[in-house]
Amino acid sequence: QSALTQPASVSGSPGQSITISCTGTSSDVGAYKYVSWYQQHPGKAPKLMIYEVSNRPSGVSNRFAGSKSGNTASLTISGLQAEDEADYYCSSYTTSSTYVFGTGTKVTVL
Amino acid sequence: QVQLQESGPGLVKPSETLSLTCTVSGDSISNHYWSWVRQPPGKGLEWIGYIRYSVSTAYNPSLKSRVTISLDTSKNQFSLNQFSLKLTSVTAADTAVYYCARYDSGGYYWVYWGQGALVTVSS
Numbered sequence: 001q002s003a004l005t006q007p008a009s010v011s012g013s014p015g016q017s018i019t020i021s022c023t024g025t026s027s028d029v030g031a032y033k034y035v036s037w038y039q040q041h042p043g044k045a046p047k048l049m050i051y052e053v054s055n056r057p058s059g060v061s062n063r064f065a066g067s068k069s070g071n072t073a074s075l076t077i078s079g080l081q082a083e084d085e086a087d088y089y090c091s092s093y094t095t096s097s098t099y100v101f102g103t104g105t106k107v108t109v110l
Numbered sequence: 111q112v113q114l115q116e117s118g119p120g121l122v123k124p125s126e127t128l129s130l131t132c133t134v135s136g137d138s139i140s141n142h143y144w145s146w147v148r149q150p151p152g153k154g155l156e157w158i159g160y161i162r163y164s165v166s167t168a169y170n171p172s173l174k175s176r177v178t179i180s181l182d183t184s185k186n187q188f189s190l191n192q193f194s195l196k197l198t199s200v201t202a203a204d205t206a207v208y209y210c211a212r213y214d215s216g217g218y219y220w221v222y223w224g225q226g227a228l229v230t231v232s233s
Contacts, residue, residue, distance in 0.1 A: 003154065100157065
């Protein structure tokens, strides 16, 4: 199985909005609603930010929003803050009953 | 509060078997799906596999021939429970931080993660 495709890096100024794309296939992202997003700060474990395409776990800021169209999912961070600087990974359940992660995106707050 | 903690050797020789244990507290491993995910230094996350108590296991096709995930249950519902990872015939490409994690109730995304354990494959 191939990793989902994400941009290597995305940057924005404080207060701006950025969007990270996650492109897969009809066998993963396009097949189900089971797309999730994880934030990872250096040296730390990943943290769930979005599940089932657009749902936020309790405690996650509403500045984080997820969506999906066809084989591409997206994570939008609005009102960008310094603490949002981290790596972000998408993940999807697949038609083979396995799981695949995205290639990862480094978000830089300018 | 669910907590996970990885433990095991930090250095493994090439061609040998990597063995890690995840100790779970605050939950029973008879519930949920339990998983291993790894991350080579400076690289992205890779799903290794999962186990669901007495029901099923599933592995990344690229690792399937070398991976075994198993449970070690305790009779007390909320006492410490453990599950383990074994990866055989390791090479330098298996050097990574290994995370254990718990899925949501449906088994579609990871809710709780351990802090990670770095395993280096080197002679």
